[in-house]
Amino acid sequence: MTETSVPSPVVVHRRPAVSDRLRWIFGALILLGLGYWLISAAVDEPERFAQVTVIGLSNGMIYALVALGYTLVYGIIELINFAHGDIFMLGTLQTQSIFADGSLQIPLLFFVISVPLGTAATVSSSGLEKTYAIAMALTVSVVFCLAINAAIERIGYKPLRGQPRLAPLITAIGFSFILQGIGLSWKGEGRIAIPQLIPDTVLIGEGGTLLDFGSFPYYTVRDLMVLLITAPVLIALTLLIQRSKPGKAMRATAQDRDAAAMMGISVDRTISFTFALGGAIAGAGGVVYALYVGTTYFQLGFRLGLIAFTSAVLGGIGNLSGAVLGGVLIGLVAAYNDGFGDARWTYTVIFTILILILVFRPSGLLGERTPEGQ
Amino acid sequence: MLAVLGLLVAALALVATGCGGGDDSKTLKIVSDLPLQGSNLVQSGQMVEAIEYVMELADNKAGDYTVEYESFDDAIASTGNWDEATCASNARSYADDDSIVINIGTYNSGCAAIEIPILNEAGLAMVSPANTYPGLTVSGSGTEAGEPDKYYPSGERNYLRVVAHDLFQGSADANFMKNDLGVKSVFILDDKELYGKGVADAFEGSAKEIGLGIAGHEGWDKDAPNYTALMTKIKATGADAIFIGGVSPNNGGQLVKDKVSVLGDNETVKLVVSDGFVLDSLFKDAGAENVNGAYGSAPTLPASQITGAGAEFLKGFQEKIGVDEDIQVYTLYAATAAQVALDAIARSDGTRADIIAQLFATNLTDAATGSMSFDANGDPAAGTEQLFLADGPKGTWVWNKALESTS
Secondary structure, eight states: OOOOOOOOOOOOOOOOHHHHHHHHHHHHHHHHHHHHHHHHHHHHOHHHHHHHHHHHHHHHHHHHHHHHHHHHHHHHHOOOOTTHHHHHHHHHHHHHHHHHHSEEEEEOSSOEEEEEOSOOOOTTSOHHHHHHHHHHHHHHHHHHHHHHHHHHIIIIIGGGTTSOTHHHHHHHHHHHHHHHHHHHHHHOSSOEEOOOOSOOOEEEETTOSSEEOSSSOOEEHHHHHHHHHHHHHHHHHHHHHHHSHHHHHHHHHHHOHHHHHHTTOOHHHHHHHHHHHHHHHHHHHHHHHHHHTOEEOTTHHHHHHHHHHHHHHHHOTTOHHHHHHHHHHHHHHHHHHHHHSOGGGHHHHHHHHHHHHHHHOTTOSSOOOSTTTO | OHHHHHHHHHHHHHHHHHHHOGGGGGEEEEEEEEOOSTTHHHHHHHHHHHHHHHHHHTTTEETTEEEEEEEEEOBOTTTSSBOHHHHHHHHHHHHHOTTEEEEEEOSSHHHHHHHHHHHHHTTOEEEESSOOOGGGTOOSTTSOTTTTGGGOTTSSOOEEESSOOHHHHHHHHHHIIIIISOOSEEEEEEOSSHHHHHHHHHHHHHHHHHTOEEEEEEEOOTTOSOOHHHHHHHHHHTOSEEEEESOTTTTHHHHHHHHHHHHOOTTTSEEEEOGGGOSTHHHHHHOHHHHTTOEEEESSOOGGGOOHHHHHHHHHHHHHHOTTSOOOTTHHHHHHHHHHHHHHHHHSOSSHHHHHHHHHTOEEEEETTEEEEBOTTSSBSSOOOEEEEEETTTTEEEEEEEOOOOO
16 A cells, blocks of 8 residues: 555557458448449439539538638637538528518617618529629628628627637537527528529530530529629638738648747737638638528528538548539538438438548548647 | 304205206206417407307207306417317316216317317217327328227227328328329428327328329427428438428428428428418518418318308307407307207206217207218218418418318
């Protein structure tokens, strides 16, 4: 009893090689199975395979837009901003207000302030009216979501800097519910239709205006719209982070907060900037979703946020290209399963693949890029 | 200490008086249990008004008994939908209140599945104006193992409904598709919920029986952003019709919209939906042009087809609530349920057990929806199934005809 225990040296146990090998064989078998399934689908029904791929790509790009917000914030302060999906949801609701009522709406707890911006746009509106409505929606939704995310950061996260990580995490969950509450009191609990301003005109495929062939509407104006909005946003974001001064500050803060501060970077302002940027992207995502899907409701952010967060983890959280890759991959898997498997099991399939990838690459496909991960 | 004892005695005396009886023994209470939140309120609020109107016409009397009525809500504000915990706690409170003899409810079959066993153990009657899930009263295709017995732990039946169940609807829809629309192969979709899957399975069972080809049967995920990939699969099966079982608030608008965008309008590939989709809100959710030409079935007579005593009742009710107000699908069935309840109480000795017996012996000829009597399972002896056609330009479902069912 009187003996003093000597701390034993830390021994790193390597996993037995056999279990490692079994794990890889198991993984390879599943990958082969999936590959076989997809290739046989592509060979049996090439036309439909192409169609489903386009659907998956378009859905995936929307997931990617939302995933970017998660990944940006995680990359800089390692916080999973659970409220991000709900900010995206508010972006879709704001877009609906602009299209259906022609007004910017500011939801307060028990009433909504309406600021008229023009007339409501419908399917039959002129091209100019539609362009104006979409431009207005993009501007307003981006500013609206940017302001909300920045406000949330100022009110909820900033005071918790340096506190245990669980505190801001719980705050994020709390904000998620508050934003859902705002969405509920703003537009009610049912799903609401958003006027479809972009026609479903086929560009390539059966009856296509550019290329008329095959028996499926491969590429429509709506698919093109997703690409036309998403691609510039992604390019602008990459340029901003790689070339601009605030982008440099973001990267420096992500790598080493203390060193960045010592170099004269305002860490607080950089973090606030990141949140604002994340909010703006969610706003743009909300407009794309509204134009492409055409319905929304107050709980949209929960499921979509979960998928987007999963995309970010799949690609490697904190890694911008990873978020895009993850989003597109999940969009494709969901579409292939809906189109060739059984729609009942789509989310089971998505999350099984996620677990498998994490087992083999715990830091995601392209690897984490966080202060810890560097 | 004495004061506390005194208070206790006083409280006990109060309780004893409450349970006692005296003049109160002739006062019985019925309750209704409906989802009174959100978009449900349009329908269920009117059902409450219809029950109140029945009570008013009867002057709150049933035979020698004075009958009180109270409306309960089984939905929660945050979702606007019925809630499992609320259904259970409502049922427990009815079971514990000896003055309550009949529960008119529920609206949703899922909520009924929770309430029936609780009330069954308390020997309390339940009359639903709207439940259509077959497994609540019968076994067969579209029901789960152990149904309906698992809902009746006492071994005695205590549940009746005034609308026909979905085996009836499934069979009527399958016959209509094969014989009237000339469908060769149908793809079935359900929303994976008790009611939706039930009616879709019932439809599938009937379709197989009558030789209508099944191209596939899948569930849709109500939280998916869209269903275009699923629709391309349906297109590849070559199905010339789709049957949807479920409720349209489960992203039904998106489903119908994507069906039309991939498979073409409802003339090219026929669309038949169950009564959970026969709501005017579908025209807004999916876009009126996408719903146009779809057929929907419902186990309820529309107000325009009500005749006799029911028409009289309807006239009075319409005046009471305002002539501009549209009569919702299940409103008159709530009135019928209330009339059935008062009729059974009037013939009973006032006990819960006898009221159940009298409910099963119902033989009303002048209820709001026509004649009403029940079979041994608690289902209406003569169910009805009506067909509606979606009129896009008007944005409403228009009554088409009565359907034939072989169930």
